[in-house]
Amino acid sequence: MIIDLKEKSGLGLRFDTNKPEMSFEKDLPVRMPAIRTIEQMQEVLLDKTISQPKELYYMFRDIYRISDKSILEKYKLRFDVTAIKPACLGKEFMKTAGHYHPESFPELYEVVCGRCFCLMQRPNPGDHLVIQEVIIVEAIAGQKIVIPPGFGHILINPGPDYLITSNWVSSCFASRYELYQKAEGAAYFVTTAENEPQVSPYLKIGLGIRKNLKFRQVANINFMRPVKQIKKFGLIEDIPMYNIINQQPEVLDFLNRPLNYDYRDVFI
Ligand SMILES: [Fe+2]
Numbered sequence: 001m002i003i004d005l006k007e008k009s010g011l012g013l014r015f016d017t018n019k020p021e022m023s024f025e026k027d028l029p030v031r032m033p034a035i036r037t038i039e040q041m042q043e044v045l046l047d048k049t050i051s052q053p054k055e056l057y058y059m060f061r062d063i064y065r066i067s068d069k070s071i072l073e074k075y076k077l078r079f080d081v082t083a084i085k086p087a088c089l090g091k092e093f094m095k096t097a098g099h100y101h102p103e104s105f106p107e108l109y110e111v112v113c114g115r116c117f118c119l120m121q122r123p124n125p126g127d128h129l130v131i132q133e134v135i136i137v138e139a140i141a142g143q144k145i146v147i148p149p150g151f152g153h154i155l156i157n158p159g160p161d162y163l164i165t166s167n168w169v170s171s172c173f174a175s176r177y178e179l180y181q182k183a184e185g186a187a188y189f190v191t192t193a194e195n196e197p198q199v200s201p202y203l204k205i206g207l208g209i210r211k212n213l214k215f216r217q218v219a220n221i222n223f224m225r226p227v228k229q230i231k232k233f234g235l236i237e238d239i240p241m242y243n244i245i246n247q248q249p250e251v252l253d254f255l256n257r258p259l260n261y262d263y264r265d266v267f268i
């Protein structure tokens with residue numbers, strides 16, 4: 001199946017789910033994906049014995065319209081697209097490996113297609129095995145997810161379709177994966193519905209939740225959803241956030257100067 005991402009992402013991208021492969025219109029540089037394999041993910045899985053599927057998700061980093069390159073450089077920003085397979089990892093829903101950012105850098109995601117649980121966790125600054133706050137944001141295509149400073153994050157695809165996200169992030173740092181590896185995953189594992197199934201409050205998806213016992217202390221999960229409009233960050237539901245770079249790039253300043261901004265109103 002070919003998924004045309006142009007309308008939802010704002011860029012001339014088409015994703016072929018069969019190969020899988022991304023095609024780029026002429027005004028974009030061609031990017032090969034970084035592919036996350038099951039071997040690379042083994043340590044963060046609930047069931048470490050599973051070996052299928054071999055490839056889990058595809059990260060297309062540093063995408064831009066060639067005419068926008070200088071604006072991205074000026075504002076120190078990077079735009080990425082990630083395509084996450086619709087499949088399960090044993091009982092777990094498909095997910096990304098998880099990482100923190102150094103120095104409180106935030107991030108901005110948009111769901112381009114599919115459905116998303118974004119599981120964020122804020123650790124005690126002195127002890128990464130004590131998690132003070134856990135949020136799962138449930139989002140669908142067109143919705144934006146702000147990762148506030150200090151939160152590690154994974155994306156979960158509860159299916160049944162490919163989850164394709166885009167993200168704006170500062171170009172000034174590299175993500176840190178090691179704390180998720182040491183803890184063998186996020187604070188919780190989100191699974192398909194088990195013996196005592198729950199239903200997610202907003203998307204009404206049947207699921208199971210298991211605490212990751214590697215953590216010493218973990219806050220309860222707060223389920224949230226994105227707000228429709230965040231004026232200060234230039235975000236409007238269903239309007240591709242790539243366009244911000246052409247219209248008002250200064251509103252993305254928070255991605256490089258996070259502590260000048262308030263993040264309490266980015267979810268409801
Ligand atoms: Fe990130």
